[in-house]
Amino acid sequence: MTKLNPLRSPGTLRADLTASLVVFLVALPLCVGVAVASGVPAELGLITGIVGGLVTGFLPGSSLQVSGPAAGLTVLVYEAVETYGLGALGVLVLAAGLLQLLMGALKLGRWFRAISVAVVQGMLAGIGLVLMAGQVYALADRSAPGSGIEKLTGLPGLVADTAGSGTALTAAGVGTATVLLLVLWPKWPAGAKVLPAPLAAVALATAVTVAFDLPIARVRVTGLVEAVQPPGLDEFGGLATTGMIGTVLAFTLIASAESLFSAAAVDRMHDGPRTDYDKELRAQGAGNAVCGALGALPMTAVIVRSSANVSAGARTKASRVLHGVWLLAFAAAFPAALEVIPVAALAGVLVHAGWKLMPVRDFGPLWREHRAEAVVLAVTAVSIVVTNMFEGVLIGLLMSVVKTAWEISHxxxxxxxxxxxxxxxxxxxxxxxxxxxxxxxxxxxxxxxxxxxxxxxxxxxxxxxxxxxxxxxxxxxxxxxxxxxxxxxxxxxxxxxxxxxxxxxxxx
CATH class of the missing domain: 3.30.750.24 (STAS domain)
Known part of the structure; x- marks a missing residue:
């Protein structure tokens, strides 16, 4: 008997089409928000989302997880753009993508499963802390300091500054209301079925801002074609410096680990084919190489979009490819729609995303049952806040190795x-x-x-x-x-x- 091709099944196509629209609605505000928080034009986030659907989505690896710009890389991208300039971003992302392709070809994808879960959770917790600390400033339409420590120590001054400014209070009110709606919206099942929480929160904040003509910052748009800036030959010379090499390694390590851990989580959500980690690593590498060539943001597989894809009933990779098509159509046809979105609302989305990166519920049981693992998690998170992403992860990996060596050396x-x-x-x-x-x-x-x-x-x-x-x-x-x-x-x-x-x- 001939096996039915799922792509030719009307039921499968209908399920994938519906899921792709849900993922598109979830991805749209996140793509824009991650780009704005990274200090780059909003369109670059959309370009990365489009590539995640149309390039990575077509390639084999994990059938249902969705790729795009991730909150987990926001802090690192912001630091890279501040240090090396926007023109160097494409070089960094391209080099990271090529390195991922090489690692996939050498079948190193499965080895990422050997990374201590405590290090990964600590990495995400550190990212979440720095992300929240930085976006709190954007909630009040203020610029955040450079380092993680400065962001935290500057919070009392931010509160005082916001209290004395009507414009800042207005922006903070819009951002705070966005966070509250993100928390409360899923508790209303009827509304959650119609609109995903991020889109509902941003749409409501935008409607209020436009209706009352609130004097707060809005997203600035340059145009999709104008935002594409392939790196020039002069930019590649920076790869000879230790700093840029370290940033490339950090992009590669964090994007690969986040993607493959996301794949493991998505595999537990459905009964379909399991992820081939080496193929998935190559797919992520190909996507990042294309993003780098376009001068866009780096991509990872994103658990928020992936879980939305599975929950919406997706059956094949067609849903994630179609979500890229919808992002492309929106960016090409309605770019001006982005200009009415308040920055404070996007900051609220990312504050909420940063909080979800924190393993708040897991830390207590981990401390009671595996105290050494909890210490590794905490040290990794604090190290990222005190130093930077790359050094913090290295400290966490070193702590994990020392812990393991200590436990086995009796x-x-x-x-x-x-x-x-x-x-x-x-x-x-x-x-x-x-x-x-x-x-x-x-x-x-x-x-x-x-x-x-x-x-x-x-x-x-x-x-x-x-x-x-x-x-x-x-x-x-x-x-x-x-x-x-x-x-x-x-x-x-x-x-x-x-x-x-x-x-x-x-x-x-």
Missing amino acids: VHVETEDPGAGRPVRVHVRGNATFLRLPKLQDQLDTLPANRTVELHLGGLRHMDHACGLALSTWEERHNRTAARLSAEREGEGTEIAAEHPLPDRSPS
């Missing part, structure tokens, strides 16, 4: 005393690494200083160079001390015998 000492006059046998068992060296030396130092020892290391499953050198040095020093103490004891005995000779009991 070592203990057993002694065997064969009797006086013979060396004490010392058996060291387990995994001897530098992390356990202080504890190991403390155990050895409790052995009698006046007895020589024989170290037996056959019970060790692993011993690193630091431990091997320390053990041999300790044995040599301990036996030398024991020999000296023994010699001194024998010398003292000879002196005592000379001072107190035994009485002469020979017959007279």
Whole structure:
């Protein structure tokens, strides 16, 4: 019997068409909001969403997850644009895409599943903290400071500044109302079925702004074609610098990890084909390479859009491709519609998105059951806020490796005393690494200083160079001390015998 092609099934096409419209309505405000928060023209967010649908959507990998600009990369993109300029963004994204393609070709996609979940959650939490701290300023139509620490320490001044400005209070009111509507809208099932929460919140904020002609900042539009700025040859010279290489690696690592972890989450939502991680990594790489060539934002698979796609009943990849078609049609036909959207409303959408990146519900159980993992999560998040995205993730990965090494490096000492006059046998068992060296030396130092020892290391499953050198040095020093103490004891005995000779009991 011939297998029915799902693309030719009217029911499947109808389900995918409906799902694609839902995803389009969810993606539209997010694409624009991520672009504005990243400090680039709003159209660049739409271009990335279009590429995510029309390029990545066609390629094999994960059948139902949707790609586009992500809130998780907003902070890093903003820092890159501030440091290297908008012209260099295309180079960074293109290089990251090519690196993803190479990693997919080398079948490294599955290895991203080996990254500690605590590091990924900490990365998202750090991104969420910095994103929320920055967008709170945009809620009041104010520019945010550069670093994460400055954003947090500047909040009291922002509150005072906002309280003394009518325009800032108006913008803050619109942004706060947007956040509240995003929280409350899903609790109204009838409304949520008609419009996704992000679109409903932004649409209502826009309607109020236009109706009352509120004097707050609106999105600025340059035109879809004008926004496309392929990187020039001069921009590629920056790839020779350490800073740009680090940014490319950060783009690659974060975009790949977020996409593949999103794929794992989406796989749990449906019963269709499972994700091929290497193919998905190549699909993301191809999409980012095209985005880079167009000078647009980097893309990842986005869990918000992907879950909306699955919940809307999508059955094939046609839904995500069609969502790209709707984004293209809107950007080409109604670009002026973006100009009436208040920036404060988009900031509210991203404040809400930043909060959802925070593992608030998971942290308590994680602290109770796996405290070391919770520490890794917290350290990663704080490191991102204090330093930057790339260094924070590296610190988190290092913490995770140290934690794992500490947990598997158990070592203990057993002694065997064969009797006086013979060396004490010392058996060291387990995994001897530098992390356990202080504890190991403390155990050895409790052995009698006046007895020589024989170290037996056959019970060790692993011993690193630091431990091997320390053990041999300790044995040599301990036996030398024991020999000296023994010699001194024998010398003292000879002196005592000379001072107190035994009485002469020979017959007279």
